[in-house]
Amino acid sequence: MVRHPAATELALVTEWSVAFNCAALGFAESAELRRQLRRAYRPPARREGAFRVARRGDGGRLCRLQRDLPDRVQLGGVWTPPALRGRGYARAVVAGALLAARVAGVERAVLFTENDNQAALAAYRSLGFSKIGVYGIVIFP
Secondary structure, eight states: OEEOOOGGGHHHHHHHHHHHHHHHHOOOOOHHHHHHHHHHTSTTTTTTTOEEEEEETTEEEEEEEEEEETTEEEEEEEEOOGGGTTSSHHHHHHHHHHHHHHHTTOOEEEEOOOTTOHHHHHHHHHTTOOOOOOOOOOOOO
C-alpha cells in the first residue's frame, strides 16, 4: 500500500532520508542533517501530500513527490534500505505517487537516477519512463 507516512513512522522515514541523502547526494551524516530531515516529514508537509511510503511488514520504500509546475511532478528521494531491495517497493511507491498526481490532474512526471543503477532504471522503464538525457545536480550550501 502506498500512502503518506504515519506520525509513528517519523523516525523510520527520517533514517531512510538520511541514508538517501548520504548515499545519493553525498551529504555527511550528522545530527543537523537528521534534524532538518525530521522537520521535513512533520505536518504540514505530510498533509500536503509531498511524501509517500510503500510498506509491508518487512520494511519499505520512501518517495518524495514535488509539484513545482501545475502540469508536472518531479519524483525524488526514492530510497529502499539495502537489505530490502529487490522486493518491488520502487515500482509500488513510484506508481502510487504517480496515481496521486494523476488524481490531482497532473499528466507528466520526471525523475532522475544514476546511469549505473540498473534496478531503478528497470523499475522506472516498467512504469513508462524513458531516458531523455544526462543531467547533474548542484547543491548550494
